[in-house]
Amino acid sequence: MHSLCFSLLDGYNCELLSFVSIMTKQKGFTTTLLHADRLRKPEFGALHQPIHTAVTWGFDDVQDLVNVFQNKTKGFAYSRQGNPTTAALESKITMMENGLASVSFSTGMAAIMATVFALVKEGSHIIASSYLFGNTRSILQTFTEIGLDISFVDATSVDNVRDACKPNTCMVLVETIANPATQIADLGAIGDLCEEKGLIYVVDNTMTSPYIFQPVTVKASLVINSLTKYIGGHGNALGGSVTDTGLYNWENYPGIASVLRTQIKPELLGITQIRKRGLRDGGGTLAPEAAHSISVGAETLALRMERSCGNAGALAEYLQGHPLVSKVYYPGLKDHPQHELSKALFRYHGGLMSFALKDDVDVFAFLNRLQVVIKSSNLGDTRTLAIPVAQTIFFELGAERRAEMGIPEGMIRISVGIEDREDLLEDFKQALDSVEYCLL
Numbered sequence: 001m002h003s004l005c006f007s008l009l010d011g012y013n014c015e016l017l018s019f020v021s022i023m024t025k026q027k028g029f030t031t032t033l034l035h036a037d038r039l040r041k042p043e044f045g046a047l048h049q050p051i052h053t054a055v056t057w058g059f060d061d062v063q064d065l066v067n068v069f070q071n072k073t074k075g076f077a078y079s080r081q082g083n084p085t086t087a088a089l090e091s092k093i094t095m096m097e098n099g100l101a102s103v104s105f106s107t108g109m110a111a112i113m114a115t116v117f118a119l120v121k122e123g124s125h126i127i128a129s130s131y132l133f134g135n136t137r138s139i140l141q142t143f144t145e146i147g148l149d150i151s152f153v154d155a156t157s158v159d160n161v162r163d164a165c166k167p168n169t170c171m172v173l174v175e176t177i178a179n180p181a182t183q184i185a186d187l188g189a190i191g192d193l194c195e196e197k198g199l200i201y202v203v204d205n206t207m208t209s210p211y212i213f214q215p216v217t218v219k220a221s222l223v224i225n226s227l228t229k230y231i232g233g234h235g236n237a238l239g240g241s242v243t244d245t246g247l248y249n250w251e252n253y254p255g256i257a258s259v260l261r262t263q264i265k266p267e268l269l270g271i272t273q274i275r276k277r278g279l280r281d282g283g284g285t286l287a288p289e290a291a292h293s294i295s296v297g298a299e300t301l302a303l304r305m306e307r308s309c310g311n312a313g314a315l316a317e318y319l320q321g322h323p324l325v326s327k328v329y330y331p332g333l334k335d336h337p338q339h340e341l342s343k344a345l346f347r348y349h350g351g352l353m354s355f356a357l358k359d360d361v362d363v364f365a366f367l368n369r370l371q372v373v374i375k376s377s378n379l380g381d382t383r384t385l386a387i388p389v390a391q392t393i394f395f396e397l398g399a400e401r402r403a404e405m406g407i408p409e410g411m412i413r414i415s416v417g418i419e420d421r422e423d424l425l426e427d428f429k430q431a432l433d434s435v436e437y438c439l440l
């Protein structure tokens, strides 16, 4: 898709790039991912890129060090802004997202923080979905306290985004499937609007993952992933990333530092500024050990998503038919408001679902009866995790905001894992049956 060569900071990806463009045409998602590390010819024929723990890099000739600093040659100077292990992961994420270049971070939140911080200037206006991951909502709220103008709109309709546009709007930030109530943003129409108005379109793809959906297909400028979730997939490493899809024209964007304009190819200005100001200056660097865990986890992303989404669909149908359940939130159900959109955009309907029990059922008693399902706050793990929403992840918002966001007090969120389907359904069945028994 992109034939240009990466500049210094992504220079390490250079030799991989021609491979990626060939492989993505000829080979599938998983094949490409599995063989990406070997392309770098690691020592002794190792099948994995090694974990480089060095913080700094030595040069025989000082001119070589200077050249790295001045973006004249590729190389690594100090690991806060990248090392070969994180670079190997970044090129895999770029490949998965069919993008131009990526920067990795210590967490998904660090990636979001860095993206807004690096690109948005004083006096600018941002439009964000009102159905955002709780901590994303919270960090944006904090940004408003230091002077950023942010409008939160219901992004399930592009009309709300259009109505919120101001002359100084520079960025639109949405998620694919919202957590926990699974609203789906009007992704394609918002992409058209951003293109028309020259806005930076940031799509957080965490809930879908690049195996289910590539935001570049709806004209996203930047794609954010929490690598902690589906991409890493095993609940054993935190990480985040930003990918530039190559679609946004950074040359005309006034927020780019002039020092970069003289050194960096125009198409890499945005991602380089995120690496410099967001990662190098912000310091939310991904540890090489975590990058390695995430890289290995990502190898089975497709397999895990197929299984997890299949389990989620079966569980959603089962719960929808249960007399103690008042509502199920899952895009795969025909009565979901964006079911058709989900079918049109996504390979599967996702691995996350929520449901509410009838008012007189004790939510905590039900959760405590689950034996296979773990009561835990993460999502995108191989194991199925359940959490009562109002009392935990959305507790800080208060009852009023929860009501505005369509979150009932008795809502339970399930991140559906890859367990054997019968075991999962049986666990829900026994817990619901025994709760019902208690009521009688």
Ligand SMILES: *Cc1c(COP(=O)(O)O)cnc(C)c1O
Pocket: 107, 108, 109, 110, 133, 136, 175, 179, 204, 206, 207, 226, 227, 228, 229, 238, 239, 240
């Ligand atoms: C979890 C999550 C994040 C934050 O990622 P961390 O790696 O936990 O910091 C951001 N966006 C979405 C949609 C998430 O689910």
